[in-house]
Amino acid sequence: MRIAMVGSFGLRPKATMSSRALPLARALAKRGHQVNLVLPPWSNPEDSGRTWQDSGVTVVNVPLPLPLPHPGHPGTVTWQLKLAGRLVQAVAALQPDVIHAFKPKAYAGLAAAWFYLTRFPCLVMDTDDWEGRGGWNERGEYSPAQRLVFAWQESWGLTHCHAVTVASRTLQALAEGLAVPPQHIFYLPNGTIPPSLSTQPAASFLRSQWGWQDRPVILLYTRFVEFQPQRAAQWFAALQRHNPSVAFLVVGQGLAGEEAHFRQAAARLGMAPESLHMAGWVASADLPDYFAAVDLAFVPVDDTLLNRAKCSAKLLDLMAAGVPAIVEAVGQYAIYVEHGSSGLLIPSGDVAAWLQAATALIEHPALRRSLGAAAQARVTRDFTWEKLAEVAEAAYRRSDRFS
Secondary structure (H helix, E strand, O other), X not given: OEEEEEOOOOOOOOOHHHHHHHHHHHHHHHOOOEEEEEEOOOOOHHHOOOEEEEOOEEEEEOOOOOOOOOOXXXXXXXXXXXXXXXXXXXXXXXXXXXXXEEOOOXXXXXXXXHHHXXXXXXXXXXXXXXXXXXXXXXXXXXXXXXXXXXHHHHHHHHHOOOEEEEOOHHHHHHHHHOOOOHHHEEEOOOOEOOOOOOOHHHHXXXXXXXXXXXXXXEEEEOOOOOOOHXXXXXXXXXXXXXXXXXXXXXXXXXXXXXXXXXXXXXXXXXXXXXHEEEEEOOOHHHHHHHHHOOOEEEEOOOOOHHHHHOOOHHHHHHHHOOOOEEEEOOOOHHHHOOEOOOXXXXXXXXXXXXXXXXXXXXXXXXXXXXXXXXXHHHHHHHOEHHHHHHHHHHHHXXXXXXX
16 A cells, blocks of 8 residues: 655654654554655755655655745745645655545645545544644644634544544544544554663663762653643652652753743752753653663643643653653543553642652652553553554545545
């Protein structure tokens, strides 16, 4: 089967294409399909016009129209339409049997609309976030006109295709609320790949570098999208007052400088500077060493529609690496983690439950080992991309339009 996966942006810095579409494409290629990943790389213009092979997948970055827009911005309407046209042309030239559009908004949404209106025989729409009211429209720095367009694209795109793949049960319910027939909706959560092995000497070196050889270390692995930075700082400070030996490692940074707000809040709350290390972005190849250097992770999640709809690849990374995690029980997060078996779930916003769970894991190494091993076993059993590729194949077999 010839499959064209279409994105709304490139492989960086946003994660949908690199953490969802590409690993699914690799799994499908391994199953014998011919897969092309076709991208409009306005988000990383250095890849403009480049094509390469990645584990059997052909990655095609369409040439960006010149002159380029300001870095990080999608350009004028005329420029956007030119790029959308190039995306459509690149996909059509591949003569695919299936087009799988990743996100119903922006460039992928425009391309999908074109192919739907020209009666392409098998168009599948993927949604891994809620984009409209209550979703990314509230979070992204969009103009009022963009918010209207994206909300319309989402509603229209999910209801004008042959099948819909959804990354969470909340997205499944939202699609059904738009009158998408249940038999056309395919639950396709994010998956994982076998993690790279960490080296204990490297992990020990990191702890020594931070001065934390004998201290319990809690990891916050985040883009600061799912929670308010001040809240996480308050909770960390509360735990440190309860147990002054605890140290905190933050891996990642925000989309708009939220990590600075976190650091400032931690300082205001009196957290000891030597107990907090902000690592920023860490290269994927180095993440296993950072994961091995911590004792447990905390995954804070505000109870919002945006968070209920999303499907956290970072939580999967932690589970695949065997890091025991305390996770606020919101949406898909509470599906990945089985409380007391593959992690600890706490109600969102319940600081008392956080303190109790963190204390239990700090004081009981055997419990940490048990939860970490069970988390790793769960994701490698139920959430591998090789297994989830079968769901995508089932979606591709739908050829009857429902709108």
